[in-house]
Amino acid sequence: MQKKIARAALALAVVGGLLATATPSTAASTGIKAGLKIAIMPKAVNIGYFTAWNQGAQNACKEIKAKCTYVGPTEATGPAQVQFINKIIQQHYNVLVISAADQNAIVPSLKKARAAGITVVTSDADVADASARTVAVLPSAADRIGTAEVDWIAKATGGKGKIAVLSAAATAANQNTWIAAMGPYLTSKYPGMSWVGGTVDKSTFYGDDDATKSTAQFDAILAQYPDVAGIISPTTVGVLAAAIEKKAKHAAVKVTGLGLPSDMAPYIEDGTVEQVGLWNPIDLGYVAVYAAGLANAKKFTGKVGSSFKAGTKTYKVVKGGIAYLGDPYVFDKSNIATFKKIY
Amino acid sequence: MNRFSLTWDKGIALLLVVVTVVGIFGVPYFGSTDNISFILQDIGEIALIALPMSYLIIAGEIDLSVASALNLSSATIGVLFKNGVPFGWAVVGGLVTGLVCGLINGFLVTVVGLQSLAVTIGTLALYRGLGYALLGNNPVNQMPDAWTSLGYSNIPGTFFPFVTILLVLFGALFWIVLHYTPFGRRVFAIGVNPEAAKFSGIPVARTKMVLFAATGLMSGVAGVVYTLRFASASPDGAVGYELAVIAAVLFGGVSIAGGVGTLWGVLASVLVLGVVRSVLQLSNFSANALLIVSGALLLISVVFPRASEMIRAGRKAKSGN
Numbered sequence: 001m002q003k004k005i006a007r008a009a010l011a012l013a014v015v016g017g018l019l020a021t022a023t024p025s026t027a028a029s030t031g032i033k034a035g036l037k038i039a040i041m042p043k044a045v046n047i048g049y050f051t052a053w054n055q056g057a058q059n060a061c062k063e064i065k066a067k068c069t070y071v072g073p074t075e076a077t078g079p080a081q082v083q084f085i086n087k088i089i090q091q092h093y094n095v096l097v098i099s100a101a102d103q104n105a106i107v108p109s110l111k112k113a114r115a116a117g118i119t120v121v122t123s124d125a126d127v128a129d130a131s132a133r134t135v136a137v138l139p140s141a142a143d144r145i146g147t148a149e150v151d152w153i154a155k156a157t158g159g160k161g162k163i164a165v166l167s168a169a170a171t172a173a174n175q176n177t178w179i180a181a182m183g184p185y186l187t188s189k190y191p192g193m194s195w196v197g198g199t200v201d202k203s204t205f206y207g208d209d210d211a212t213k214s215t216a217q218f219d220a221i222l223a224q225y226p227d228v229a230g231i232i233s234p235t236t237v238g239v240l241a242a243a244i245e246k247k248a249k250h251a252a253v254k255v256t257g258l259g260l261p262s263d264m265a266p267y268i269e270d271g272t273v274e275q276v277g278l279w280n281p282i283d284l285g286y287v288a289v290y291a292a293g294l295a296n297a298k299k300f301t302g303k304v305g306s307s308f309k310a311g312t313k314t315y316k317v318v319k320g321g322i323a324y325l326g327d328p329y330v331f332d333k334s335n336i337a338t339f340k341k342i343y
Numbered sequence: 344m345n346r347f348s349l350t351w352d353k354g355i356a357l358l359l360v361v362v363t364v365v366g367i368f369g370v371p372y373f374g375s376t377d378n379i380s381f382i383l384q385d386i387g388e389i390a391l392i393a394l395p396m397s398y399l400i401i402a403g404e405i406d407l408s409v410a411s412a413l414n415l416s417s418a419t420i421g422v423l424f425k426n427g428v429p430f431g432w433a434v435v436g437g438l439v440t441g442l443v444c445g446l447i448n449g450f451l452v453t454v455v456g457l458q459s460l461a462v463t464i465g466t467l468a469l470y471r472g473l474g475y476a477l478l479g480n481n482p483v484n485q486m487p488d489a490w491t492s493l494g495y496s497n498i499p500g501t502f503f504p505f506v507t508i509l510l511v512l513f514g515a516l517f518w519i520v521l522h523y524t525p526f527g528r529r530v531f532a533i534g535v536n537p538e539a540a541k542f543s544g545i546p547v548a549r550t551k552m553v554l555f556a557a558t559g560l561m562s563g564v565a566g567v568v569y570t571l572r573f574a575s576a577s578p579d580g581a582v583g584y585e586l587a588v589i590a591a592v593l594f595g596g597v598s599i600a601g602g603v604g605t606l607w608g609v610l611a612s613v614l615v616l617g618v619v620r621s622v623l624q625l626s627n628f629s630a631n632a633l634l635i636v637s638g639a640l641l642l643i644s645v646v647f648p649r650a651s652e653m654i655r656a657g658r659k660a661k662s663g664n
Contacts, residue, residue, distance in 0.1 A: 045630055074630040077582065078573060086381040087624045090372040104484040104575030108495040128484050 030309075032293040034065035036095055039088040040285065043101035043125065044076035049281055050099065052342050053124060056285030057097060060310070064293045066095075078105025085109040089116050095292045097285070099124035107132045119296040123288030124281065130321045134295045134302035137288040137315075139279030141324050142174075146181030146234070148277060148327050149257060150189070153230040156254035156274045160192040161229025164221045165204040166214060166242055166257075168235040178234050179204055196225040207238045214241035222251060233257035239276055243267035261331045265340035268333060280329035281343065287315060287325060351596040351648060352608030359615045366622040373625050376502035384495065384572060386617035387506035388413065388565040388581065390610065392588045393595075394517040395558040397609045399459075400592055401521075402533045402554055403601030404452065407463040409562045410584035411470035412444035416566025418474040421483030421576025430490050437570070438563040444470055445559015452555065453548040459555075467585065475578040482577035486570070494571025506568055513561070518606040530554070534601030590637070591616055594644040616640070 040057045042050035054070045061068035071088070073080035081101050088096055089112060096118050100106055103126065110120050110132040119134055126136040140148070153163055163186065167175045183200035186193055197203035205221055207214025214237055221228055231253055233239035239257035243264060246255050259276030267273045290310030294300035300308040307316040308323070315323040331339055366373035392409050399406055416437040423433035444466065451462045493505045521527040529550050532540040541547050570576050595612030597604030616637070623633055 069627075071627075072630060074634050075583075077579070078577075079581070082573070083385060083620070083624065084630075086385070090375065090378050090381070090625060092372070102482075102573075102575075102577065104482050104577060105573035105580070107484070108491065108572070108574045112495065 030064060030290075030294065030297070031299045032064045032066070032297045036064070036066040036293060036296060037091075037093045038066045038068045038095040038097065038289065038292065039093045040068055040070045040289075041072045041081065041084060041088075041096065041098040042070070043072070043081070043099050044074055045070070045072050046074060047076075049343055053099070053281035053285040056280075056282035056287075057289045058285075059282075060286045060289035060293075064289070066289070066293060068289070073101075076101040078102025081106050082109045085113055089113050089118065092116075093118055095119045095121070095289075095296050097121050097123055097288045097292050100127045101125070103128040119292050121288050121292040121295065124284050126322065133321075135291050135300075135317055136320070136322045137284060137291055137325070138322055139284065139325055140328050141318075142177045143181040144324070144326075145258070145328055146178035147185040147189075149178070149232045149234055150182050150186045152256040152275055152277060152330070153232050153254060154186075154190050154193060156256055157193070157230045159190050162194055162196040162225065162227055163203065163230045163232065164196045164225060164228050165200065166217055166221065166231055166233040166235075166238045167204050167206050168209040168238060170206045172209075172235075175234050182232065193229075196221070196228050207233075207235075207241065209235055209237040211237060211241050214238045215245045218242045218245045219249075222249070222253065228253050230254040230256070233259075236260050236263060236278075239273075240264065243273050247272045258328070259331070260343060261336055261339035262341075262343060264331065265336050268331065268336045271333075275330050275332040277328035277330045279325065283325055283329065286310060287313075287323070291315070291323060352605050352611070355595060355608055355615055356611045359611050359618065362615060362618050362622060366618060366625075370622050370625045373622060378621060378625070380497055380502050380504050382614075382617045382621050383507055383510070384504045385620070386613050387504070387510065387572070388569050388584065389587050389591055389616075390510055390613045391513060391561050391565040391568065392558070392584070393591045393609050393613055394513055394606070395554065395561045396588050396592050397595070397597050397604055397606060398517070398521060398530050398554050399558055400534075400589075400597050400599065401601060401604045402530045402551060403537060404459040404551060404554065405463065405589070406445075406448060406459065406555065406558045407585050407589075408444065408448060408466040408470055409558060409565075409588055410581045411467045411474065412441055412559055412562035413566040413569060413584060414474045414578070414580045414582075415444060415470045415477075416441040416563040417570040417576045417580055418477045418578060420567065420570050422477045424486060425483050430487050434490075434567050437566050438560065441563015441566055442556060442560045444562065445556040446552075448559065449552040449555030453552045471578075474580075478576065478578040480578075482575050484575040486574055491571050491574040494568065494574065506572075509564065509568065513564075514606075514610055518610075521606050526550070531602060534603070536602075587616075590641045590644075594641060596644075596648075598648070599645070 038061060040054050058068055072084055078101055096113055100122055107127050107129045114120050121135055122133045123137040126138060165179055167179060179200060195203040205217040207217045218241060221231060231242055233242050234257050236259055239259040240263045242255045255273050256276055258278050264273060264276050287310040291308055294308045295302055300306060302317060302321060304317050304319060307314050317323050372378060419440040420433045420437040423436045424430055448463055448466055451457050452459045497504050529545045532545055533547055533550060537547055569581055591613045592609055593599060595609035623636060
């Protein structure tokens with residue numbers, strides 16, 4: 001664990017440099033006054049994903065010349081987070097950027113923080129009550145997570161052939177939402193492509209987020225539909241199992257989905273898989289700090305329809321007071337070497 | 344032994360004074376009125392359950408299911424409210440749930456005759472499981488503001504949170520009963536020697552039953568406080584609180600072997616733990632350091648009395664020669 005974090009930190013320094021050069025933005029141009037006291041609070045410290053998230057936040061902090069502190073509990077629970085929210089209220093921070101460990105339990109505390117004049121922005125995980133924060137900065141709209149995966153498989157197959165889905169459990173709510181969005185999108189956007197079973201529902205196989213079961217389901221798809229051209233697996237366990245099995249069986253079927261860069265690196269590097277995607281915690285932290293800094297400077301209201309700039313991109317607030325980063329972040333041969341070290 | 348535990352209690356009280364003074368003069372923002380309110384809210388549930396837990400441990404028993412009972416009480420409030428029961432009655436339902444949890448523990452220990460450690464490890468899982476069964480994956484929120492503001496705001500015109508009223512009332516009640524009534528003396532007698540207590544006519548089983556019921560009921564009270572403070576009921580609430588409660592009781596000078604302890608020692612201990620955490624947090628110690636310090640404090644509280652006992656025994660043996 002320690003080693004992993006140290007390794008991540010090293011890699012992040014590199015990425016941080018890249019990001020900083022890619023997004024030339026100065027405090028002067030944003031209108032955010034220098035020296036803001038910002039708290040960056042993860043669900044829990046000691047987690048690699050949040051270390052990356054914080055690194056993105058720190059990059060933004062450097063650009064807006066803010067004093068950012070990474071602070072949070074060791075256990076990812078609402079009550080544990082509340083103690084730290086109280087601390088930042090006490091210490092008169094200007095801004096709180098938080099990934100909510102509990103969507104309800106921290107609401108009263110966040111409202112207290114807002115009442116004390118602290119600008120609150122949720123990032124990565126939102127709270128149930130939108131009035132407890134100015135805006136939420138989240139990865140991608142649920143629909144877009146599904147449709148982006150269709151775009152990736154279309155790219156891999158050249159927009160032709162029959163497609164199947166290798167999902168997690170049949171009851172997995174997230175996956176079901178994404179898969180529902182894939183169905184009509186594929187048939188309307190890509191006339192050369194179709195679902196192996198006619199509809200997306202009849203083309204979805206369930207590996208229950210279990211490596212062995214996912215592998216068996218991958219084989220089942222090939223056996224049942226020898227003409228399958230591509231498999232989308234919207235789960236990190238499934239897409240890894242599919243990549244391993246594809247390589248072992250020398251299967252021609254194309255594979256993509258939501259994958260962890262560290263898991264998928266060997267298969268992207270050797271060409272088994274062209275690309276996978278996932279959200280990028282570095283961007284999440286980076287954008288959230290800008291949203292919070294600008295809101296604190298009254299340059300951004302957080303209201304639906306309002307927008308703000310972070311780095312070179314502009315983000316718009318949509319229904320529910322949420323700003324989405326946009327498309328899931330894509331990992332391919334060009335960037336996998338960097339990201340496999342991060343998460 | 345008795346004389347020593349008194350010393351320990353005084354030590355805790357002294358520590359409370361020292362840490363508070365250091366905090367006020369050495370740590371920015373510690374002495375603010377807001378912070379006093381935060382500390383009291385923070386220790387509320389732990390203190391409320393530590394009161395009856397002190398009795399139980401003094402009587403030689405223990406209840407590990409308190410956090411699960413707290414959570415089940417909170418879940419009951421949530422489910423009742425979600426299904427249209429007025430919030431006031433949902434709160435009553437939560438209190439009854441806590442009481443029933445305690446009665447079940449008491450029944451299994453005093454009537455069936457099982458070890459309280461084993462029984463309450465079982466009910467720890469059982470009550471937690473029932474909480475999950477009641478709420479599933481759907482925490483209840485949007486509770487009426489009139490109620491939830493009792494959980495997180497101060498008594499108007501003061502910097503004391505509403506939970507202070509419960510802490511003072513129950514603190515006084517449990518103190519008086521333990522140290523100034525025959526019932527309290529019975530609790531000590533049972534802890535020192537249950538057999539002797541039985542032969543001297545003390546209704547041991549009935550007394551223990553009352554203690555378990557009181558612990559359950561106070562877990563229910565803490566469940567109400569918890570629900571209001573976090574304005575929600577979720578199946579994974581208050582995880583690990585049983586250890587925080589027992590740590591506070593032991594650190595307050597109650598002997599895990601039973602028969603020894605004072606209520607004011609426990610109250611001082613709960614306050615010390617809250618104040619120390621606040622001082623460390625406001626001194627910008629990391630969460631990891633906080634974990635280490637609270638673990639070390641607990642270890643000291645267990646090791647120190649034992650060590651000084653051994654030293655004293657060693658001296659006695661020497662002077663005997």
